Amino acid sequence: MDTIKTISEHRSIRNYKSDAIDESILNQILEAASRASTTGNMQVYSIIVTRDEEKKKQLCGFHFNQKMVVQAPVILTFCADFYRFNQWCKQRDAEPGYDNFLSFMTAAIDALLAAQNAALAAESFGLGICYLGTTTYNADKLIDFFQCPEGVIPITTLVVGYPNESPELTDRLPLEAIVHHENYQSYTAEIIDELYQEKENLPLTMKLIEENQLKNLAQIFTQKRYTKKDNKYFSKSFLNVITNQGFMNNDE
Amino acid sequence: MDTIKTISEHRSIRNYKSDAIDESILNQILEAASRASTTGNMQVYSIIVTRDEEKKKQLCGFHFNQKMVVQAPVILTFCADFYRFNQWCKQRDAEPGYDNFLSFMTAAIDALLAAQNAALAAESFGLGICYLGTTTYNADKLIDFFQCPEGVIPITTLVVGYPNESPELTDRLPLEAIVHHENYQSYTAEIIDELYQEKENLPLTMKLIEENQLKNLAQIFTQKRYTKKDNKYFSKSFLNVITNQGFMNNDE
Numbered sequence: 346m347d348t349i350k351t352i353s354e355h356r357s358i359r360n361y362k363s364d365a366i367d368e369s370i371l372n373q374i375l376e377a378a379s380r381a382s383t384t385g386n387m388q389v390y391s392i393i394v395t396r397d398e399e400k401k402k403q404l405c406g407f408h409f410n411q412k413m414v415v416q417a418p419v420i421l422t423f424c425a426d427f428y429r430f431n432q433w434c435k436q437r438d439a440e441p442g443y444d445n446f447l448s449f450m451t452a453a454i455d456a457l458l459a460a461q462n463a464a465l466a467a468e469s470f471g472l473g474i475c476y477l478g479t480t481t482y483n484a485d486k487l488i489d490f491f492q493c494p495e496g497v498i499p500i501t502t503l504v505v506g507y508p509n510e511s512p513e514l515t516d517r518l519p520l521e522a523i524v525h526h527e528n529y530q531s532y533t534a535e536i537i538d539e540l541y542q543e544k545e546n547l548p549l550t551m552k553l554i555e556e557n558q559l560k561n562l563a564q565i566f567t568q569k570r571y572t573k574k575d576n577k578y579f580s581k582s583f584l585n586v587i588t589n590q591g592f593m594n595n596d597e
Numbered sequence: 598m599d600t601i602k603t604i605s606e607h608r609s610i611r612n613y614k615s616d617a618i619d620e621s622i623l624n625q626i627l628e629a630a631s632r633a634s635t636t637g638n639m640q641v642y643s644i645i646v647t648r649d650e651e652k653k654k655q656l657c658g659f660h661f662n663q664k665m666v667v668q669a670p671v672i673l674t675f676c677a678d679f680y681r682f683n684q685w686c687k688q689r690d691a692e693p694g695y696d697n698f699l700s701f702m703t704a705a706i707d708a709l710l711a712a713q714n715a716a717l718a719a720e721s722f723g724l725g726i727c728y729l730g731t732t733t734y735n736a737d738k739l740i741d742f743f744q745c746p747e748g749v750i751p752i753t754t755l756v757v758g759y760p761n762e763s764p765e766l767t768d769r770l771p772l773e774a775i776v777h778h779e780n781y782q783s784y785t786a787e788i789i790d791e792l793y794q795e796k797e798n799l800p801l802t803m804k805l806i807e808e809n810q811l812k813n814l815a816q817i818f819t820q821k822r823y824t825k826k827d828n829k830y831f832s833k834s835f836l837n838v839i840t841n842q843g844f845m846n847n848d849e
Contacts, residue, residue, distance in 0.1 A: 348603040348721035352629045352714050375776055377604045381771050393777045432789050434814045442825020446832040450733050461713035461776035462604050469600035476634045481702050517631050525645045530747045537684050563689035571693020576718040580697040582691045595832040
């Protein structure tokens with residue numbers, strides 16, 4: 346499928362058929378991931394493929410019991426991974442200096458670019474995908490579950506399978522909301538109102554506000570979906586993961 | 598261009614023609630970025646477009662004077678950005694709880710998925726791209742340069758322009774090096790040797806070892822390209838950026 350068409354038609358799929366994904370298609374998706382840009386061609390990421398039914402059931406629990414994790418045939422967990430690279434260095438009498446926060450960022454960037462290649466490749470084959478943000482929330486549990494060694498941290502997850510729904514395109518802010526020319530242009534209160542007007546007036550937004558009995562869409566985000574309390578809890582947990590997986594030795 | 602073809606034929610371009618990019622093509626690239634998956638549809642990222650010649654010259658300095666930053670017509674800096682979202686929340690009597698590390702990760706993920714969409718869209722139009730890892734190294738300087746407010750952190754940069762070179766595909770490790778089934782499979786010393794064998798025997802590798810007068814490729818990474826000293830220096834710098842931009846208030 347044409348690249349721009351694949352990109353433009355993306356919608357997250359949350360309802361899947363149980364149909365298996367052909368081995369050769371899965372392989373092309375993984376190959377596509379491996380062609381993404383990677384810092385210094387170090388390829389400091391790994392992809393863990395989950396297909397086993399029992400494993401998917403357990404994995405589902407770490408992703409807030411979103412049923413698509415069990416429904417879809419393939420779950421791909423993308424990890425920042427300096428373990429393999431460090432092993433190689435040690436076997437070559439080269440002392441790796443990748444036990445620090447910059448290296449974590451480098452590896453996370455690698456993992457995410459690979460993930461987006463995999464997502465688009467899957468969609469070009471008529472498959473649906475959904476990213477799971479819960480990956481960073483429960484990275485500690487995922488590390489135990491997958492038996493990840495030091496240097497490996499799950500960053501994001503892709504649910505992949507044949508769509509059993511055909512949702513509308515999701516709304517986006519007008520392009521001028523996210524694009525800045527030459528310098529970052531701060532937003533006046535009037536501009537913020539303008540940029541969010543369309544989103545705030547969507548029928549879906551009205552429905553959500555009524556269901557949640559709140560004043561507006563912003564309050565749904567701050568009080569229901571992404572609360573300060575949860576964010577701070579998972580922040581500490583994820584920072585502990587970074588430390589425990591050996592990426593916080595920043596002093597010379 | 599076909600999605601799999603666009604993905605498979607990617608190579609980083611480091612030599613550009615000075616030809617401008619048509620406004621409508623640039624717009625399609627930015628639109629493509631905005632269609633990427635984003636956490637809860639919050640779109641917590643921004644893209645800063647640099648086209649001004651004088652600005653590009655200055656920007657080049659922050660990217661270790663890589664000449665392509667001046668050569669190529671367009672530089673796109675992708676930033677994690679909760680500033681706009683927080684402004685919106687505050688104007689709606691909703692107290693944002695996004696001043697923490699998890700929110701930084703969420704925003705960085707958004708920025709990177711958008712960047713990879715932009716990269717592939719650009720390549721599908723016959724443009725070349727190169728990611729600049731130097732973005733996290735000098736995020737502090739880029740924040741000053743672009744006048745980014747609190748909540749905004751540059752994560753990666755795309756150089757975009759018409760290629761003035763036609764490099765070979767870059768080697769990649771065999772797929773089994775980066776893919777794990779069900780559990781993370783640790784690597785024995787023999788497996789590491791096998792997985793890196795092809796890369797270590799490339800003519801390019803031989804040339805690099807000779808030029809650098811080192812024992813092997815791993816030592817080129819640890820002693821020349823990505824040294825412990827540099828990594829630790831830039832780790833501290835980037836962690837300061839995260840703190841200064843308001844993403845380290847993790848205590849409840």
